[in-house]
Amino acid sequence: MSLTAEIVVPLPLSQTYTYQVPETIQATLKPGHRVRVSFGHRRLIGWVVSLQKGDTKDLKSIEEQIDKEPLLIPSLLQLLVWSADYYLTPIGEVLRAILPAPLLQGSLREPKPRHRKKQEDPFHRSEKLLLTSQQREVLEKISPSLLKPKKDVFLLHGVTGSGKTEVYTALIAKALSENRESLYLVPEIGLTPQLIGRLNGLFPNQIALYHSRLSPAERYSQWLKMKRREVTIVLGTRSALFAPFSNLGLIIVDEEHDGSYKQEERFRYHARDLAIVRGHQENIPVVLGSATPSLESFYNAQRKKYIYLSLPERVLGALHSKVKLIQMGHHSDTFFSPPLIEALEKNLKEKHQSLIFLNRRGFSTLSLCPACGRRALCPHCSIALTLHKKMKILKCHYCDHQQPIHTDCPDCHIPIQQLGFGTERVETELKKIFPQARITRMDRDTMAKKDAAHTLLSQMKKKEIDILIGTQMIAKGHDYPGITLVGVLASDLLLSLPDFRAAEHNFQMLMQVAGRAGRAQHSGSVLMQTFQPDHYSIRWAQDQNYLQFYQQEIAFRKELNYPPFSRLIHLKIVGHEPSIVSKTAEQIALHLRTHGPHHLMTLLGPAPCPLEKLRGQTRWQILMKTQNYTQLKPLLKETLATLVANTIPSKIKLIVDVDPIHML
Ligand SMILES: [Zn+2]
Ligand SMILES: [Zn+2]
Numbered sequence: 001m002s003l004t005a006e007i008v009v010p011l012p013l014s015q016t017y018t019y020q021v022p023e024t025i026q027a028t029l030k031p032g033h034r035v036r037v038s039f040g041h042r043r044l045i046g047w048v049v050s051l052q053k054g055d056t057k058d059l060k061s062i063e064e065q066i067d068k069e070p071l072l073i074p075s076l077l078q079l080l081v082w083s084a085d086y087y088l089t090p091i092g093e094v095l096r097a098i099l100p101a102p103l104l105q106g107s108l109r110e111p112k113p114r115h116r117k118k119q120e121d122p123f124h125r126s127e128k129l130l131l132t133s134q135q136r137e138v139l140e141k142i143s144p145s146l147l148k149p150k151k152d153v154f155l156l157h158g159v160t161g162s163g164k165t166e167v168y169t170a171l172i173a174k175a176l177s178e179n180r181e182s183l184y185l186v187p188e189i190g191l192t193p194q195l196i197g198r199l200n201g202l203f204p205n206q207i208a209l210y211h212s213r214l215s216p217a218e219r220y221s222q223w224l225k226m227k228r229r230e231v232t233i234v235l236g237t238r239s240a241l242f243a244p245f246s247n248l249g250l251i252i253v254d255e256e257h258d259g260s261y262k263q264e265e266r267f268r269y270h271a272r273d274l275a276i277v278r279g280h281q282e283n284i285p286v287v288l289g290s291a292t293p294s295l296e297s298f299y300n301a302q303r304k305k306y307i308y309l310s311l312p313e314r315v316l317g318a319l320h321s322k323v324k325l326i327q328m329g330h331h332s333d334t335f336f337s338p339p340l341i342e343a344l345e346k347n348l349k350e351k352h353q354s355l356i357f358l359n360r361r362g363f364s365t366l367s368l369c370p371a372c373g374r375r376a377l378c379p380h381c382s383i384a385l386t387l388h389k390k391m392k393i394l395k396c397h398y399c400d401h402q403q404p405i406h407t408d409c410p411d412c413h414i415p416i417q418q419l420g421f422g423t424e425r426v427e428t429e430l431k432k433i434f435p436q437a438r439i440t441r442m443d444r445d446t447m448a449k450k451d452a453a454h455t456l457l458s459q460m461k462k463k464e465i466d467i468l469i470g471t472q473m474i475a476k477g478h479d480y481p482g483i484t485l486v487g488v489l490a491s492d493l494l495l496s497l498p499d500f501r502a503a504e505h506n507f508q509m510l511m512q513v514a515g516r517a518g519r520a521q522h523s524g525s526v527l528m529q530t531f532q533p534d535h536y537s538i539r540w541a542q543d544q545n546y547l548q549f550y551q552q553e554i555a556f557r558k559e560l561n562y563p564p565f566s567r568l569i570h571l572k573i574v575g576h577e578p579s580i581v582s583k584t585a586e587q588i589a590l591h592l593r594t595h596g597p598h599h600l601m602t603l604l605g606p607a608p609c610p611l612e613k614l615r616g617q618t619r620w621q622i623l624m625k626t627q628n629y630t631q632l633k634p635l636l637k638e639t640l641a642t643l644v645a646n647t648i649p650s651k652i653k654l655i656v657d658v659d660p661i662h663m664l
Pocket of ligand 2 (some may be wrong): 378379380381396397398399400401615
């Protein structure tokens with residue numbers, strides 16, 4: 001019998017390659033197996049996608065079957081093939097992006113477990129789960145799909161503090177009792193020690209942690225544990241979606257609206273969307289949870305594609321916080337309005353904790369010479385440098401370029417002014433106003449060390465901090481039961497971004513920050529400083545009214561035919577030579593307009609990206625909108641392949657982003 005195998009190699013290549021299967025392994029070789037093959041002049045590790053009878057004449061032979069058992073289970077293999085096709089990404093690139101590096105290099109040597117000293121985890125909680133009647137009701141609606149199992153998608157809309165986590169953990173326990181594994185996705189894992197402590201307490205030795213902060217060896221070790229079923233639950237960020245569990249029973253995507261589920265390089269997938277695909281393929285329920293669901297998910301719930309469940313009440317009878325807007329004058333250079341100062345003072349006196357939120361780090365965001373108007377710009381990106389005073393540098397927040405600070409303008413020899421402000425400056429100014437208060441800052445600069453978040457959360461818990469200043473990092477995932485006052489310094493910061501989702505992101509962020517106040521016995525109060533008190537994202541955040549915001553936003557999306565009413569495909573044309581980049585972008589657009597499947601799409605552009613220069617490269621964009629991606633996809637794939645082969649110079653990179661989230 002002649003047997004051939006379709007092999008994918010971990011290189012950015014779209015196709016699979018056909019090899020002859022030698023007789024010695026014909027009985028054992030299966031899809032998902034790793035094999036050694038010669039590829040051009042190299043020897044590579046390939047993965048078997050499929051096997052078929054066929055003509056083996058002129059075919060190279062597989063050299064070796066590497067593992068006894070296939071490493072990729074069929075369902076996972078199917079998901080990878082589907083994703084590569086949907087996201088117009090070479091299958092080899094997909095493999096490279098989601099598998100731990102040691103697996104691609106062919107080793108199966110066990111990474112040596114590092115013996116860490118067992119530390120007392122202050123967040124460890126093992127007491128039994130106690131559900132409120134509301135939580136139990138939700139649980140009972142999801143459970144049947146878990147036991148059947150059925151491929152239902154649930155949207156769990158629960159206000160902050162309503163106890164979604166309790167529902168998730170109860171579901172995981174149910175899955176476990178059915179001997180099935182669970183996948184629990186969160187946007188950011190370094191910030192969730194409370195959740196890890198709780199899961200470890202309830203399911204000792206059953207949890208794998210899987211995220212990008214692990215070293216390749218650690219990732220590999222966690223991957224093997226899942227594969228061998230030494231653990232049954234994985235808690236992780238987006239890449240954990242590809243956990244090699246063979247008897248998966250449940251997928252949870254918490255904070256499903258969060259943009260970090262979208263991978264922004266190489267294989268540009270959205271983990272929430274793929275979670276639904278995996279759920280369908282494996283015939284299991286998927287639970288999407290959020291206090292502020294994405295427009296897409298809520299729309300799907302409205303259309304009954306998803307099953308809508310809500311947890312409208314905070315547990316422990318905690319009250320919703322009262323939100324007050326404070327209009328700021330455009331030319332005032334104060335950071336803190338008098339009402340905010342007053343409230344902070346009162347809170348300090350009463351020994352309660354306060355939170356000051358500003359979604360921008362650094363000291364000042366613009367260094368300007370008042371005489372000649374010279375601004376400190378990043379030499380590699382079209383963006384102003386941010387002053388980091390403590391580190392005595394100017395820093396680019398996009399490419400990390402750093403340069404020393406000039407105190408005087410090199411041309412005019414007069415002092416440079418520092419305009420705009422970030423969290424570092426807020427800290428400095430607050431310390432001047434409240435010299436006795438214990439003030440700490442939480443942003444990417446202060447949280448760079450591995451255990452920094454852990455330490456800070458313990459300090460908050462022990463009430464060793466009076467005022468916490470932070471960026472969106474503080475809005476993600478933590479509980480700070482002691483906080484009764486939240487001050488938002490620039491409630492309109494995200495609205496200036498050139499992004500059709502700007503209002504949605506602004507609303508979600510304000511709702512999340514407001515939810516940090518008064519989670520325990522005390523009701524909280526929230527003060528939002530803003531220049532645009534009439535903007536609907538701010539008004540509905542003040543009322544904490546998701547539905548009203550949704551209705552206004554969905555009408556806008558419909559009118560302009562943006563998602564969820566269409567799908568977007570974003571092309572970026574990137575290169576070092578500006579004139580070649582713009583010329584190529586124009587050629588691509590022209591080709592798409594004349595030869596492309598234009599009856600299936602609307603094409604916008606080409607135009608320079610909002611961030612035209614990034615890391616020294618010039619960037620142009622083309623945006624496509626379509627109502628029928630399924631039909632468009634194969635035609636577009638063909639057109640793009642033709643363009644890459646004939647039109648696009650080798651120095652120019654074409655980036656294809658399907659369902660883009662960040663389009664700067
Ligand atoms: Zn000057
Ligand atoms: Zn830069």
